[in-house]
Amino acid sequence: MKGRTDTPWWVRYLVFLMAMGLAGVILLVPLANVLFRAFSGGLGAYFGALADPDTVHAVFLTLFVAVVSVVFNTVFGVAAAWAIGKYSFRGKALLVTLIDLPFSVSPVISGLIFVLLFGAPSALGRWLDGHNVQILFATPGIVVATLFVTFPFVAREVLPIMEATGTDQEEAALTLGASPWQTFRHVTLPTVKWGVIYGVLLCTARAIGEFGAVAVVSGKIAGKTDTMSLRVEKLYQEYQGRAAFAVATLFLGLAVVTLVLKSAVEWRVKRALREAAPSTGSGQAPSEAA
Amino acid sequence: MSIEVRNVTKKFGSYVAVNDVSVTIPSGQLVALLGPSGSGKTTLLRVIAGLEQQDGGAVWMNGVDVTEQPARVRNVGFVFQHYALFKHMSVAENIGFPLRVRKRRPAEIDSEVRQLLHLVRLEGFDKRYPSQLSGGQRQRVALARALAAKPNVLLLDEPFGSLDAKVRMELRQWLRRLHDEISVTSVFVTHDQEEALEVADRIVVMNQGRVEQEGTPQEIFEHPKTKFVMSFLGAVNIFHGRVQKGRAIFGGHEEEFEDHPHEEAKPAQGYVRPHELDIDRTPRAERSYPATVRHVNVAGPTVKVELLLRDQQTVVQAYLGRERYQELKLQPGEAVYVVPRQLRIFVQDEDDEDSP
Numbered sequence: 173m174k175g176r177t178d179t180p181w182w183v184r185y186l187v188f189l190m191a192m193g194l195a196g197v198i199l200l201v202p203l204a205n206v207l208f209r210a211f212s213g214g215l216g217a218y219f220g221a222l223a224d225p226d227t228v229h230a231v232f233l234t235l236f237v238a239v240v241s242v243v244f245n246t247v248f249g250v251a252a253a254w255a256i257g258k259y260s261f262r263g264k265a266l267l268v269t270l271i272d273l274p275f276s277v278s279p280v281i282s283g284l285i286f287v288l289l290f291g292a293p294s295a296l297g298r299w300l301d302g303h304n305v306q307i308l309f310a311t312p313g314i315v316v317a318t319l320f321v322t323f324p325f326v327a328r329e330v331l332p333i334m335e336a337t338g339t340d341q342e343e344a345a346l347t348l349g350a351s352p353w354q355t356f357r358h359v360t361l362p363t364v365k366w367g368v369i370y371g372v373l374l375c376t377a378r379a380i381g382e383f384g385a386v387a388v389v390s391g392k393i394a395g396k397t398d399t400m401s402l403r404v405e406k407l408y409q410e411y412q413g414r415a416a417f418a419v420a421t422l423f424l425g426l427a428v429v430t431l432v433l434k435s436a437v438e439w440r441v442k443r444a445l446r447e448a449a450p451s452t453g454s455g456q457a458p459s460e461a462a
Numbered sequence: 463m464s465i466e467v468r469n470v471t472k473k474f475g476s477y478v479a480v481n482d483v484s485v486t487i488p489s490g491q492l493v494a495l496l497g498p499s500g501s502g503k504t505t506l507l508r509v510i511a512g513l514e515q516q517d518g519g520a521v522w523m524n525g526v527d528v529t530e531q532p533a534r535v536r537n538v539g540f541v542f543q544h545y546a547l548f549k550h551m552s553v554a555e556n557i558g559f560p561l562r563v564r565k566r567r568p569a570e571i572d573s574e575v576r577q578l579l580h581l582v583r584l585e586g587f588d589k590r591y592p593s594q595l596s597g598g599q600r601q602r603v604a605l606a607r608a609l610a611a612k613p614n615v616l617l618l619d620e621p622f623g624s625l626d627a628k629v630r631m632e633l634r635q636w637l638r639r640l641h642d643e644i645s646v647t648s649v650f651v652t653h654d655q656e657e658a659l660e661v662a663d664r665i666v667v668m669n670q671g672r673v674e675q676e677g678t679p680q681e682i683f684e685h686p687k688t689k690f691v692m693s694f695l696g697a698v699n700i701f702h703g704r705v706q707k708g709r710a711i712f713g714g715h716e717e718e719f720e721d722h723p724h725e726e727a728k729p730a731q732g733y734v735r736p737h738e739l740d741i742d743r744t745p746r747a748e749r750s751y752p753a754t755v756r757h758v759n760v761a762g763p764t765v766k767v768e769l770l771l772r773d774q775q776t777v778v779q780a781y782l783g784r785e786r787y788q789e790l791k792l793q794p795g796e797a798v799y800v801v802p803r804q805l806r807i808f809v810q811d812e813d814d815e816d817s818p
Contacts, residue, residue: 340546343513346533347540348560349611358559362550447549447593 206424210417221415222422226394230403231422233311237399238379241318245375249326250368254360257334258342268331274323282320283388286313309391314399317385322378326371329441333367334360336448363448366440373437377430381423463524463614463647464489465510470519472505479505481671482519487615487649487664489524492641494658495651497668498694503651504619506668510649511617512536523614539608539646543620545600547592553603554579554588560611578606581640598629605637609644618650622657634661655695659683667691689808692733699739699778701732701751701802710807715749722809732805739780740801741767741790750799753778755792767792769800 211218221227252271256264274282290307291297300307307313341363345355361368383401390397392406400419407416465487472480480502487493495503508514510521512533520529528536548556554575561571579585582602592600601621608616621637622630638661641648652658658665659679667674667682667690675687686692703712706727710719722728742750753769756777765787767780778800782790792798 340542340544341548343533344540344542344546344548344607345559345563347511347513347536347538348563348607349534349537350559350563351534354563358563359548362548 203424206417206420209413210421213414217414218418218421221412221418224415226398227403227407227415227419229395230398230400230419233314233398234380234400237311237314237318238376240315241322241379242372242375244319245322246326246368246372248323249328249371250330250361250364252327253330253334253364254356257331257337258339258360271324271327274321279321279382279384280388283317283385286317286320286385286389308389309393309397311397313389314386314397317389318379318382321382321385322375325375325378326368329371329374330364330367333364333441333444333448336445337363338448363444366437366444370434370437370441373430373433377426380426465615465647465649466522467506467510468520468522470506470509470516470521472502472509472514472516478671480509480516483668483671483673484519485666485673485676487647489647490645491663492638492648492650492661493664493666494662495649495666495668496653496655496658496694497674498653500670501668502671503653503668507617507619507649507651510615511538511540513540537611537614539611539613539616541601541604541608541616541618541621543623545592545604547600547603547607549592551591552588553584553590553592553595556592556603557606557610559607564611574610578610581609581644582606596629597625598633601625601633605640609646613646616646616648618648620651620653622652622654630657637661659695667694669694686733686806689731689733692806692808697736697779699734699736699780699802701734701776701778701805703730703732703807704728705730705807705809710805712805712807713749713751713802717749719807721807729810730807731810732802732807734778734802734805736766736779736781737764738802738804739778740786740803741769741780741782741792742799742801743790745799746801748801749805750801753798753800755794755796755798757794758792760787769798771800 252267255261256268277285287308288294289296290300290313292301297308307316337360341359342355345359346352350358381401382399383405386399387402387405390399390402392398392402394406398406400422404416404419404423407413407419465485467483467485467487470480470483471478483502483506485506495507497503505514509516512521512528512531516529520527522528523536533540548559551559557578558571558575561574566574575588576585579588582605584599584602584606587595587599587603592603595603605618605621622633625633634657637650650661659682662679664677665679665682666676669690675682675691677685682691683695686695692698701712703710704727705711705719705722707725708718708720708723709716710722710730710732712730712732722730745752752772754772755767756770757768759766759768763784764781765784767782767787769778769780770776771778780800
């Protein structure tokens, strides 16, 4: 370890070991426990637990909800970031606050909001009931709750890049004869590409892992409205610890994939932000080979 | 293609950036919009391009009212101060962009791009990205891109503003030659009077959102209409005198001054450039001011002499030719006479801000 401080080497190592030890206790030991418990009955039992029809249904429901949320939030997030980053309009600050709102509301409360909104006691709930539309305790409710919770991810990642890039390149494209769509497609989108990918990654991970909001609206009907995370909880409550941990390994795999992709994308986002600032080329040539 | 700006006004909130400006830019000329920062020159350029919506007035191009046309159909080439190159596209892709959005055939785009690369002397740079180019090279890519769609007019916003002095000099001479070659009507914004005087066919001097004067570089330099133009175009010395009954009295010398035939005497200022001042040991028949030599700077192509007039307040600068300096052999502290060869007299207005 190298440093510019006068801290003695043994202090630095001690602090380092403490941090690593803490991470080990609260991260690695539980993870090892998950794997150990999942495979405690052997591979056959492990795959048997995963092949359970209700579990398979939960996996596909979770993937469906994640895809819908990611697609919607990507379209919305890029559009919102574009409007906020490139234009000034009345209500801009309000829109930014609204985008951040899901971050500051507890997921369980978010779920509860939808229960109150779509539930039988409300006028909307009665109207929906009268028209035979089922939102709560069905897939639409899960989608809506997940959408709400994952709302900010793409917009929040794309907005800083949009703002830092300014409007120079877009103005140039317009004077060069590009239509607004061509400008967006060929100029704006490529500059925020890595921000979008990063946002999609975070959004996907959260959509798959969401528990609180979904737990409130889903009704937890096995084989119908159980998502993966709800399934883990239910199996565990039913004393099927091994099956619960088997499903949990799927989350573990997802976490590893997310972590790897996240660190790969993160530095590209940083580079995009660095390059976004209008260059004021002062005339120095990095490689003047004419 | 000519450009006509008719009574254009542009406000940002309560700030009037361009105030009722009318300018005509003749076809095929290279025109400079010259002024200090905040004079409205860039805003006017952006109004011409359609990047800024004016609050009043109209823009005509080649006899057609384009006021209501959006930027993308005006077919202007616009070169931004910070180039605004597409960072994720190579040089060739940048230059080909206006052709691609016009759905030209790839083969056609390729050959056009090659010609433009040749025009801006960047052959072999086609695969580079903007981040791999120097400032001057980026500027030339931006210019090639602006020219790719054969624009009606070329507009350049401080085209050399962010380059260092040497590259700047080279590029502006090159721009002049390029313009002579392709002769597209061009307007460039600059705050550098030397750049405007050297490159432009015509200069429009702007100040505080208005046009101060318009003309050829020679007209502007030799016959400035206002004090602002006079002092913005180079160093000046100011002598105080007065005008009365068609006469101007400066330094104990009277001369004809038709602009003020009135009985009432008014204070006036005489503006002289440093190279229009002569120095002598004896008073001359013309107006001459007794002064003391304060400082002599011999470095450079002319000898710069700083003098203090007898009023003990006014400091004047005179640039002498080397021969004249050899003749005089001036020493600091010496008492001499300053002789303005040419005096541009401006009568002082009552509401003049810079009145003493």
